[in-house]
Amino acid sequence: MLGQNNYGKSGIRLVKLVRHPDRHEIRDWTVAVRFEGDFEAAHAAGDNAEVLPTDTMKNTVYALAADHPLDSIESFALHLSQHFLTENANVARVRIDVSERPWERLEVAGRPQRHAFSGAGEERATTRVERDRSGARIHSGLADLTILKSADSGFAGFRRDRYTTLRETGDRIFATALKAVWQYIPSDLTFALLRRSIRQTLLETFAEHESASVQHTLHAMGEAVLEQHPEVGQIRLSLPNKHHLPVDLSPFGLENKNEIFVATEEPYGLIEATLTRSP
Amino acid sequence: MLGQNNYGKSGIRLVKLVRHPDRHEIRDWTVAVRFEGDFEAAHAAGDNAEVLPTDTMKNTVYALAADHPLDSIESFALHLSQHFLTENANVARVRIDVSERPWERLEVAGRPQRHAFSGAGEERATTRVERDRSGARIHSGLADLTILKSADSGFAGFRRDRYTTLRETGDRIFATALKAVWQYIPSDLTFALLRRSIRQTLLETFAEHESASVQHTLHAMGEAVLEQHPEVGQIRLSLPNKHHLPVDLSPFGLENKNEIFVATEEPYGLIEATLTRSP
């Protein structure tokens, strides 16, 4: 029996050059389109009559991008999802993911250059719009935002069992590659502006928090977003704990005054939680 | 308000050398441990009294592996999850993920060598055991199994709209990196043997199917597993369509008799479905 099923196109690389008279802007996006609906005949009988090719999804992304300002990833995802749902009667639900790669303007002699850019890091702005016949839900976020604090972070008073060897610490490096996904309650927002503000709330809370654990700081970050941004109904944060371990220098007759660390990739802690606005 | 939350350790690299008198065996596993439960105090107040460190989870994996035969990733995941749930009263649900990297024995002068191995590819055997106070659920699978068929695959008769430019074809390369996850109904099984059999069913069906689309072949693969393996209650298959595009040689006065292709990474189709045993 066929259960939940979906199909679509991923990894659609879309770059739009917005040509203002005095300067260019770059949009560098990766788009994924996903359909759910009644595709029983395609699966069970190999009947493709209701299957819009994934190649057509890709073409549609480029065609619609030509006539859209691409002012935000959210507005384009809303537009795309509307198009696909309207044009495909057999589709029950469309999901659009857009991830944005940031570029920043180069400066020449201290002044912004009109058409030259450098990549602005691994961080990605993301959105997922899911639309069915009842409306659209928007989950925006960011991914791979690498952050580190070198003070105001400890981990102590934890539960111990016979396999516990970890020492308590009142002063450790706290480093993570933040992933955040928040749900917007209304869908008519100035998305790009709002995103900058939410991102700043996350960063400032991370920087200033007196952290008793990753969980503790995660909770403070989520709470701050909900308090300062009424447009957000819910937020989920994922914080991998990218461990920085103090190096034991005592065999060499040296003391490590919490200055020399080895950064490790594996294993890593992973702490995740959702915070929801109370009703 | 704190909603769903979880924490744990990922990327725990465990290698066990099983020393038989006449030969060695290698287990090369990556383990992740995840707890869910009542961790409100840790999040809201920074109180770690109920937080078992993720470092302890890692230690526990190594300690328990020393006394366990590691006969299958499933049996060890069941054992680990039982341990953690028993020892941690405040934990409501434990999830263990294990992924196995395969090694195969080297041959010397045509005969199997007793202690030398080569890596057996990108494919990984996987399992996820989720255990709560009511029992355990086992979802096993495989990931990154790259397969390709160069005949018996077409795509035609599909829906067209104004953005459709794809040509129909009765003869295309069908290549994918299969991901499969199936649910075992009972939990007392000879997992390693059963896995080999399910894997072979997937491969043989893929090879022999007269494919009208990725959906069509996915469905046949899932159906075959459910038919031939009563232990499996449900299976989900993910098939990225790794497109191989015929190269247009006509500008050079050559005909491409469906022989010369460019393999592409992006964009890619993604087709996923769950098949469930009918009640």
Place this chain on the structure above:
Amino acid sequence: MLGQNNYGKSGIRLVKLVRHPDRHEIRDWTVAVRFEGDFEAAHAAGDNAEVLPTDTMKNTVYALAADHPLDSIESFALHLSQHFLTENANVARVRIDVSERPWERLEVAGRPQRHAFSGAGEERATTRVERDRSGARIHSGLADLTILKSADSGFAGFRRDRYTTLRETGDRIFATALKAVWQYIPSDLTFALLRRSIRQTLLETFAEHESASVQHTLHAMGEAVLEQHPEVGQIRLSLPNKHHLPVDLSPFGLENKNEIFVATEEPYGLIEATLTRSP
């Protein structure tokens, strides 16, 4: 002053389907083309009159592949390099790199299937042909051949200084991702056959060697290739030491009988050497 310079196209993904009456074969290659020569005008003055576009290099790879049997990566690289040097009078030296991704035939009911394949691992067969007006040099090899031996490997009697904490061991896991590059003296060889034989020599020597260090085994592997394969004039081997560290289980009251290891990625030893046939 313009010094050494080169340009070309990399990452040319070429898949050829060889259609025999009773079965298909797959060639899955990645090709790079590189020119050196007199390109002073292009660099200094932006004069492209002597610059064959890298796009044309790519087209040429596909066009020539259509009419070539692709019986070995070496024979095609020789052919391509000849073409480019003949057609481009201003080019002094052409370098062609080809890397092959292996596929193996699937079996159905214990018998080889005619047109279905699975990916045969991360290992790549490689060749580099460098051709100038005086002739061609062939350097073939393999990359990412992951191998491990769990006996007959130690490391002791090494030099110590005040920063040395490593313990001597007579029994350690020796794991590496072998890269080998060997130079063929003649250029008219049955390359595919010879490659299999050289590869087997490398593997058997690795498996059977009583290893006192990575250097020691590297040397034995290279020596065996030179002794058994008179066609090879020189071989360079690179062996990253992928450390497997015994886990200290004593805090848990357990003894680690050299059975439980953590596999690490960083840092890693890197041992490299060239062996040359004595004159």
Place this chain on the structure above:
Amino acid sequence: MLGQNNYGKSGIRLVKLVRHPDRHEIRDWTVAVRFEGDFEAAHAAGDNAEVLPTDTMKNTVYALAADHPLDSIESFALHLSQHFLTENANVARVRIDVSERPWERLEVAGRPQRHAFSGAGEERATTRVERDRSGARIHSGLADLTILKSADSGFAGFRRDRYTTLRETGDRIFATALKAVWQYIPSDLTFALLRRSIRQTLLETFAEHESASVQHTLHAMGEAVLEQHPEVGQIRLSLPNKHHLPVDLSPFGLENKNEIFVATEEPYGLIEATLTRSP
């Protein structure tokens, strides 16, 4: 016969927290150490008496980092290489590679925070110091500096043959991930300051150049560095051409006014050249 050989430790992850009274600084470096010298006995006979373990190299990096200001990757690489050469009489040549991951200070309420940082992108600052008994040579550089210009770039007037299908263009996107390596003539320099200046020269020249080809701009960039920085004796630039292809929208009745592009990863052009100061 043993030819060129080397061994060492790579991937040594070193993080130093510099604790000023009013703020912290982060050094996030990856170090590799490599020895060349007389290691014939180790290779041929398995005699390790002259082999300093690579584990000791790693320990030495951490120990020496504890007592060094780490004011620049160059100064530390010079110091490390001196140490190893002095302490190991049988070593003829030491090579130290250091790559720096940049972090930037977070701002809170518009003011720099004292101990919180975010990752500042994929770009890496690099240095390689090679030292033998006659002295040290310093090659510094940068890697993975992604840059793009959307005007003042064309490619026309190129050589054509029967496989050429590329169209001439006077207006294309020019995107690359710059790698640069330059040789310093003196070794007593304010490295960090000089690096910033060389980097700015590269970026400004890229941004402002009227580019007739990648070669043309590469040459201008190298020339500018040599002209403006007498400390640099030679520079090598590698510019992968990360193609952005205009999407053909004509099947959809739309015109692409050079606004909509697909960014591609493969194949890619690769243009490299060395510029040397004339004697």
